[in-house]
Amino acid sequence: xxxxxxxxxxLKADQQFWRDLAAEVGxxxxxxxxxxxxxxxxxxxxxxxxxxxxxxxxxxxxxxxxPDPIPFEPDTDEEIDAYNVQIRENDAGRSxxxxxxxxxxxxxRLIRAxxxxxxxxxxxxxxxxxxxxxxIDVAFTGHLHEEHxxxxxxxxxxx
Numbered sequence: 807x808x809x810x811x812x813x814x815x816x817l818k819a820d821q822q823f824w825r826d827l828a829a830e831v832g833x834x835x836x837x838x839x840x841x842x843x844x845x846x847x848x849x850x851x852x853x854x855x856x857x858x859x860x861x862x863x864x865x866x867x868x869x870x871x872x873p874d875p876i877p878f879e880p881d882t883d884e885e886i887d888a889y890n891v892q893i894r895e896n897d898a899g900r901s902x903x904x905x906x907x908x909x910x911x912x913x914x915r916l917i918r919a920x921x922x923x924x925x926x927x928x929x930x931x932x933x934x935x936x937x938x939x940x941x942i943d944v945a946f947t948g949h950l951h952e953e954h955x956x957x958x959x960x961x962x963x964x965x
Contacts (some may be wrong), residue, residue, distance in 0.1 A: 810925065810942065820951075824913070849905075852905040854949070855909045
């Protein structure tokens, strides 16, 4: 089990990874399709941000001693796809640059939300049932690294 400091350091390292990736893409290409299928890099940032915002809302509620504010957890591929469409529709009026910056900033918001939780909540595998284990060991950016970074890398390599 990692420590709170190790978790924070890992999130800061991932935030820097995201910053470096965004810099490599460059603001001039944020709106260009192809970073994630037909989606742009901005769309990808919005996608990641939508899921991150869900997590942060849940952590903030737990820190306040409130019940989980997200009653529904997308479970099937169809439900996940529908939620992804909802995220994209919610972001329709936001620029790609704004979404990229907001995802960058979400790392700091996530760290603050985690810092607001007592140590016992971080280490208790049953404290937050939606997590499925100890919160201290969650790889909050695994989805980015496993699902999306390879696609962005391939897109960038194509030129």
